[in-house]
Every structure is written in C-alpha cells, then in structure tokens.
Amino acid sequence: KNERILVSACLAGFNCRYDGKNCLNEKILKLVMEGMAIPVCPEQLGGLKTPRNPAEVCINDGKTRVFDIAGNDVTEEFNKGARETLKLAMLYGVKKAVLKSKSPSCGSGEIYSGKFDGELIDGDGITARLLKYNGIEVIREDDL
Ligand code: SF4
Numbered sequence: 335k336n337e338r339i340l341v342s343a344c345l346a347g348f349n350c351r352y353d354g355k356n357c358l359n360e361k362i363l364k365l366v367m368e369g370m371a372i373p374v375c376p377e378q379l380g381g382l383k384t385p386r387n388p389a390e391v392c393i394n395d396g397k398t399r400v401f402d403i404a405g406n407d408v409t410e411e412f413n414k415g416a417r418e419t420l421k422l423a424m425l426y427g428v429k430k431a432v433l434k435s436k437s438p439s440c441g442s443g444e445i446y447s448g449k450f451d452g453e454l455i456d457g458d459g460i461t462a463r464l465l466k467y468n469g470i471e472v473i474r475e476d477d478l
Pocket of ligand 1: 344
C-alpha cells in the first residue's frame, strides 16, 4: 500500500526558498497533485519570512546553532520549524520524507560548513535530523 510522504515545499514549486524562489521537481509536484505527498517548509513553519537571509548550521563544542549570513542567531526558528514538521509527519503517519539537499533545514547527509564558504561537510539539516531521530526515513531529492 502506498503511504503518503512528506516533501520539501520548494520541490513542489512553492516559492518558499530564502531567495523567494523554488526548486521545482516535476516528480515531486506530481506526487503532491496525486495526493501522495504533503508539502512543508520548515523554515516558514518556524516563523521565518520569505525572502530571508541564507542561513547555515554551525556546530561548535558539540552545540548545534543556526546563524544567518548577517550573524543573526536563528536557531529557535529552525528548531520550531523542525518540531512543527515532525508534528505534521506524526499527524499524517508519514514514514518517509523526500527533502531538498544541502539545506540547513532539509539537507541530509551533507550540509554547508557554517562558514558561508561554499564548502560541504557531513551532517544533517535541523529538520532532517529530527525526522530521522524519530524514525522517519529521509531521502534526498537528488537521490530520487
Ligand atoms: Fe525548501 Fe526546506 Fe528550505 Fe523550506 S526549509 S525552502 S522546504 S529546503
């Protein structure tokens, strides 16, 4: 039986990215239109506006925080977005999520370094991490 999955809203064509654009993936949009996928943007659910400054996850002394490029600490918003996304996943009994690669929220397996230098490091975005921790399988959109 096919179960509904969660997908990053930007992949379904929503203009929720930090720069006010989307990253439309036709396969994802089709799943949403068929009622098989639920689009969600953790950063918007966390209360951040669109457009917004780009942000990166910074791990320092084992502590994970999120800063935008202007140096503002947006950890609380990112954490809230992750919790709200998990709530949605639980509500719908979702077991799988297809999320946007490299994002500080949605990225899985690799994210930007936290130094805004374009380098990638091993790690998960804040939402991807919380979903995985709660037993939800996270698939990168470029692995689809
Ligand atoms: Fe897309 Fe996720 Fe970033 Fe929202 S938080 S714009 S869904 S990658």
